[in-house]
Amino acid sequence: MTPAIVGSAGLTLLLALLLIRVPVAFAMFAVGFVGIWILNGLQAATGLLASETFSLASNSELIVVPLFILMGNVASVTGMSRKLYDAAFATIGQMRGGLALATVVGCGGFAALSGSSVASALTMGRTALAEMDRYAYSPRLSTGVVAAGGTLGILIPPSTGFVIYAILTQQSIGRLFMAGILPGILLLSAFILTIMILCTLRAEIGPKGPATSAAEKGRAFLGAIPILIVIVLTIGGIYSGFFSPTEAAGVGAAFVIIYGACERSLTLRSFWRAAQDSIVTTASVMLILIAAHLINPFVALSHLPAEISQMLVALDLGRIGTLLVILVIYMVLGCFLEGLAMLVLTLPIFLPVILDLGIDPIWFGVLVVLTLEMGLISPPVGINVFIVKSVAKDVPLIEIFRGVMPFWVAMFATLAILVAVPQISLWLPGMM
Template identity: 40%
Template sequence: MSPGIIGAIGIASLLLLLFIRIPVWAALALVGFAGNFILSGLPSALTLTGTSAFDVSSAYTLSVIPLFVLLGEVASNTRLSADLFNAARLLLSGVRGGLAIATIAASACFGAVCGSSIVTAATMTRIALPEMRKAGYDDRLATGSLAAGGSIGILIPPSIILVIYASIAEQSVPKLFAAALLPGLLLTALYMAVAVGIAFVYPDYAPRQKRASTRERLKALAGPWQFILLFIVTIGGIYAGIFSPTEAAAVGAFGSIVLGAIALRLTWRTLWQSIEASIRTSCMLFVIIIGANLFSSFMVQTQFPTMLADGASALNLSAPVVMTMIVLAYIVMGCFLEGIGMVLITVPVFLPLVVKFGYDPIWFSILVVIVVEVGLIHPPVGMNLFVIQAQAPDVRITSIYRGIVPFLIAPLVLIVILFLLPGLALWLPKLLYG
């Protein structure tokens, strides 16, 4: 049996294991180990398993993950997100759909600090949903804006998924962060446009709120000063070349602790809860990455990605057709896979094919994050949708499904724009890093 066929069987086995709800890390590790054992023998497979675990756990570039997770947990527990939402709410008061727009804006800003979609969705649901309900917002618009806004956190830097992509594709993390900034801002604007459109088509979904005074608006601007400071220090430091991503994450995590203590919002209890949650999340991510490394090594040995590229060339498929098929494959996988698992499973398979057809791997990273974002909010199993329901169990899941459907237009429009204008993702990295 040829290595290429063994690779195809391995991918089919992986999908089967995931379909029957085997955890992503276990499915990746089992298929990766079994494949390496078949192709190279038991001693080699055992050695590779040991070295993969050591390489991942000791990788300097991946140390950014627990630090940014800690930053997000501390920011959440010190109600930094509440300040952001309150400022956006007052600034947009009097605008129809203003609370939905404020939710998306605050989610994007909070995601820009913590880098986690799930943390952003959970945090903003606790803060914004009661306010929107009190104002008479329909649950469909309220939960739709929360799910959409929460998903922006994996695109606007810092993004944990982009860090993981960088480790797999051997790309520069600062370049990926720079590439994600403009698409992230554009996606935020597109989500806001959808929210405004819903509010105008269905006025009963978003009753108009009383307009805040100029004094109240100016006062609100001073509220999220901690966020502004953290953003300037962490993300600004990366773009200015002052910090590496890991150094920026460490400074940001320490800064969030100091600012929380100064504001008397961080107790020893909440600090310990933040550290504990960060350890659990980071361990889960690292175990998944170790499994993905085994699977990636298996794919390299089978040369299955090369076989796919040769097959596409033999069928005379054009580059746009191949990319359209890849995007559709991601959207389908998003129905039953979580985002990080999708990246770790697909990038070793798809990236060589994408590069062979002339696409930039940095541009492809942004495309991958956008389609993963679609998976996070795509019914029936979008992760953000269930996170929102977990925070608000009285909201029916069918209402959340119906609320998110119009917002799916925004990332699909951005995907089209990204194909037509690849410079949207590539201009800033070239400007900053050459």
């Protein structure tokens, strides 16, 4: 068999394993190890497994992953994320669709702490769905808002998706974080506009919430100041060059822990629970990264990237046409695969093509991460929809999928804008 046939068979097997829900890391370990064994011998496969495991485990840049995860988990157990929602609720809750708007804003703020879409959807679902149900919001709107708003966790920095992309493509984590800020704000604005349009067309789906006094607004805003300080410290520190991403993660984690201890909202038991969750999540990410470093050499040995690159060049679609084809492939895969699996499976193939075309890998990273977000709410797999279903048990799954469709359209429109205007993604990284 030729290397290309072995590579195609390996990737087909990997895709099949992922579709039947074999854990991502184990599927990649098996295919990558056996593939390298076939193409380059058992000694090469075992040697690469040992060297890549040690190399990744000793990589100081990866400290950013557990620190940002810990920061988000501690912020969740101390109630900091709820305070941000309360501030948004007090400010705009009295508007038509105000609770939905407050939920989206709260999701955006929590995303800036947790970097996790699943955590954002779960936390805001527990917080906001009961409130919207109490004020007779349409279940379709309320669940759709939470599922879609939770996707902001993978785009607004610090984003685990950007960290994984940076490691797989050897790009700067700090520049990717900066590149996600304006697109994140643009997507948040698109979600807000979507809610306003829906509630204007059908006022009954998003009734006005209770009015709040100036004193209540002031108290709610004061409660949100700590989370705003964390965002300014971490993202502002990275942008100014005062902190590296790793240092910013350490400062952010230390701040939320000290704040929680001083406020007595963080007990030893809750801290232990947050630390355990952080360890489990970090271990999962590390396993995926180690497995990815087996898949990448296997794909390279198969010469598939070169052959696919030649095929795309032969189609003569041009720079933007080829980019659009790749993004469509990501959208289709997003209907069936989990985001990290998509990154690991596709980047070894598509990144050489992107670089050959002269497309900025930072810009491409933002576009890819946004398409991963779309997959989080795309049927039939959309994981955020199932997360919301676990909280809103009485809402039919089909209703939640219908609820996210207007927001999927908003994400598609945002993606089109980012493709048409690359500087939205590249301006802040260029100013660093």
